[in-house]
Amino acid sequence: MRLRDAALPISGMILGLGVGVFGFRNFHIHIPPDYAPYLSLAALAALDTVFGGLRAGLEGRFQNDIFASGFVLNTLLASTLAWVGDGLGINLGLVAVLVLGSRLFNNLSLMRRFYLNKRALLKKQQEEEAVQTLQTSSPA
Amino acid sequence: MTVYSTGFHHRSYIWQLTLVSFVLGLILAATIQTASQVSRAGNGPDREGFVFGSGSSAAMFTDLNKQIHSLQSENSHLRRNTQKLNDQIANRTGAASTLNQELLDAQEFAGLTEVAGPGIQVTLNDNSGAQVSTANPVSLNNLVHDADIMEVVNEMKISGAEAIAVNGQRIVNSSTIRCVGPVIQVNGVPCAPPYIVQAIGEPDSLYGGMNLPGGILSQMSQTSPSMVHMVKEKKVILPAFSGDTQFHYAHIVPVGQDPLASTGS
Numbered sequence: 569m570r571l572r573d574a575a576l577p578i579s580g581m582i583l584g585l586g587v588g589v590f591g592f593r594n595f596h597i598h599i600p601p602d603y604a605p606y607l608s609l610a611a612l613a614a615l616d617t618v619f620g621g622l623r624a625g626l627e628g629r630f631q632n633d634i635f636a637s638g639f640v641l642n643t644l645l646a647s648t649l650a651w652v653g654d655g656l657g658i659n660l661g662l663v664a665v666l667v668l669g670s671r672l673f674n675n676l677s678l679m680r681r682f683y684l685n686k687r688a689l690l691k692k693q694q695e696e697e698a699v700q701t702l703q704t705s706s707p708a
Numbered sequence: 709m710t711v712y713s714t715g716f717h718h719r720s721y722i723w724q725l726t727l728v729s730f731v732l733g734l735i736l737a738a739t740i741q742t743a744s745q746v747s748r749a750g751n752g753p754d755r756e757g758f759v760f761g762s763g764s765s766a767a768m769f770t771d772l773n774k775q776i777h778s779l780q781s782e783n784s785h786l787r788r789n790t791q792k793l794n795d796q797i798a799n800r801t802g803a804a805s806t807l808n809q810e811l812l813d814a815q816e817f818a819g820l821t822e823v824a825g826p827g828i829q830v831t832l833n834d835n836s837g838a839q840v841s842t843a844n845p846v847s848l849n850n851l852v853h854d855a856d857i858m859e860v861v862n863e864m865k866i867s868g869a870e871a872i873a874v875n876g877q878r879i880v881n882s883s884t885i886r887c888v889g890p891v892i893q894v895n896g897v898p899c900a901p902p903y904i905v906q907a908i909g910e911p912d913s914l915y916g917g918m919n920l921p922g923g924i925l926s927q928m929s930q931t932s933p934s935m936v937h938m939v940k941e942k943k944v945i946l947p948a949f950s951g952d953t954q955f956h957y958a959h960i961v962p963v964g965q966d967p968l969a970s971t972g973s
Contacts, residue, residue: 573722580726584733592741604742611739614732621725630721639728 577618606647609664613643616668619675626682642668780950787820787948819880819949823871827908827944828915830860830925834901835932849931852901854887857894859924860905861885867917869907871946875899878949895951911940 591597599607617639624630646664653660791812798808815821835850861879864872872879877894884895891898907914918925918938928935 576722577725577729580729581733581736584730585737586733587730588734588737589741592737599738599742601742604739607735607739607742611732611735614728614735618725618729618732621721621728625721625725632720632724635721635724635728639731 574622577622581618605661606650609646609650609661610643612665612668613646614639616671616675617642619672619679623675623678623682626679784948784950791815791821818953819871819878820953822946822948823908824943824945825870825908826911827869827871827906827941828864828911828918829939829941829944830864830905830907830918831937832856832860832901832903832905832928833935833937835935837934838932850935852892852903852928852935854885854892856924856928857892857903857905858885860918863918863920863923863925864905864907864909864914867909867914869909869914871908873906873946875904876947878947880949880951882951882953883949895949906941906944906946908944908946915940 592599617635620638621630621635624635646661646668649664650659650661653663794808794811798805812821816823832852834852838847838850840847840850857874861872861874874885874894875897877883877897877899879894884893886893888898891900892903893899915938917923920926925936925938
């Protein structure tokens, strides 16, 4: 995956943001303020899914079903945990924040390693080729 | 070359990522919108369940307090206007003049007008040097309590006070003095020590009445003389009552009518 491929998901997110802000304002859709904590958890879960998907795509292990089910279930679980925690009087939403947050960092670091490794390999290859051409072209 | 095969020929996952990113954008927009709504309304969900710990509740409290103050000043302004109009009408006709005088008397009695006259001023203060702890009930005598102020007001009335105000709050028919945590509210307005109780009346009899042995002031002086300070004043100015004066349930029974017959209507 080249870096410009990342432009599509990013523009998708910006489009969604724009449509959301515009839509919520113009069609007077109001989400009750009590749901704000659950909503932010859902956003975090969605962000985690995007990063997870990017990483899986990079590693060539992307699978449609895992991606889609993970998105839906993670989002639901995070929000449900927070809701149940509110009922129990424990801030269970923190669990979701902690796990999803650490996974975000984890995925980002793996993606970073992937690109850096690739660059190092490429450099090594070029050096080897250069040495080879030097050896073949120079008179023995 | 490595376990990562970058040359992935079908890039359908990019489109799926885009779709999920779009949904993420929608959720973010909803979150932003809700958050701005919460901050605007100032009553976000109190997840800690602690009213004064949450910034939004505190902001709402100050907002409401500001509203109360502006409404009170508007109220007194309107009352002054009414009085001015009444005066103008009274200047034209004799009957209206009598009526206006009666109205003024009633307003004065009800505490709806600013009044001035000779009187006394009692300053109550906490005993600053003393240790106060809830473990020792006697030590709580070192604080000025709502009951102390109520007793002072009551004794002033007994001693012939015609008008009384506590920290600039006029004491009227509907006045309340109560303890809310560390502060005392007079007419619902929070007050802090020193509490200045002013009264208009004959200064000498007021002074003597308040100084009677066994009275509230002598009791407080026994705890510490520094808690009570009383002076006679040549001129005391008391503000008008600025609270609600509307009755919603009580109705005037017309003269000569059986009060029982009119109830329940």
